[in-house]
Amino acid sequence: MQTDAYRQACDKKLEVKIEGDIEAAKSMKSTPELFADVDGTCLQLNFITWPTAEIVTVVGVTGFCMGGALTLASAALVPEVDAAAPFYGIPGKALCDLKNIKCPVQCHFGNLDTLEGFSAPKDQDLLEQTLKETGVVFEFYRYEANHAFTNTTGPNYNKECCDLALKRYKNDNSYRLHSNGHIRDVRQSKFHSDIHYVKAACVPEERQSADPCEVWIVVLFDGNIHSAECTCVAGDGTCKHVAALLFGMQRFCQDLSDRSVISVTDKAAKWVNPVRTSAQQ
Secondary structure, eight states: OOOHHHHHHHTSOOOOOOOOOHHHHHTOOOOTTTTHHHHHHHHHHHTOBOTTSOBOOOOEEEEETHHHHHHHHHHHHOTTOOEEEEESOOOOTTTOOGGGOOSOEEEEEETTOOOTTTTSHHHHHHHHHHHHHHTOOEEEEEESOOTTTTOTTSTTOOHHHHHHHHHHHHOOHHHHHHHTTOEEEEEEEEEETTEEEEEEEEOOSSOTTSOOEEEEEEEETTSOEEEEEESSSSOSSOSHHHHHHHHHHHHHHHHHHOTTSOOGGGSOOSSOOOOTTGGGO
């Protein structure tokens, strides 16, 4: 993905300048200017045209320590953020309400973290409970490591945990299938007042000329998944193709419920042709 457009997006530096220690991060308060560059960068990315004539429609945010806290705050305060991956950092209530998060989140924390009120196990428990209450799709990983375990120059660096965390961060295949447009031909049928049947095709990542997998999910009225299946080798409803469809369903429902989201007629369609760079990311 090392295209001129990609480099142009990366060259857009976020100018959020924050000085202070962890204590300052805990009491940080939100201002209109604080996340202006995050919001602006998301909008800029959404209007970059790639060589394949695709539009960048999914923008993710990640950060470490204070950056992790700002990652969660961005997810809560900037509607254009589509995914967040915070590492060992949680914002205080003065900065944002984490219950406003609507995008998928992948969290990475250390079980040996001692920073109370910011990233300690008790704080992690509260964050995980909050994410459960919001109903968003999320993954919560905890490692037998201390704070800042991915910092290669710090005293708490843990190579094994760092490698595992970064592998998980970079290889979320199901979300990549969703974000790169591999989910196609989504159809929905209503069996009864409380049962919905959703079916879709998922184009393979590496052999995009091959027949797509057929994915179907039975969803209850309260949002719980009754059952799911796929025609892939796994076929047990727990594969990445089913998860990719769930990510797409969540985004679709979010757009319907959020009145601030631009109408689908004002921007590129959500179900786009898959990007061939998917398998290389």
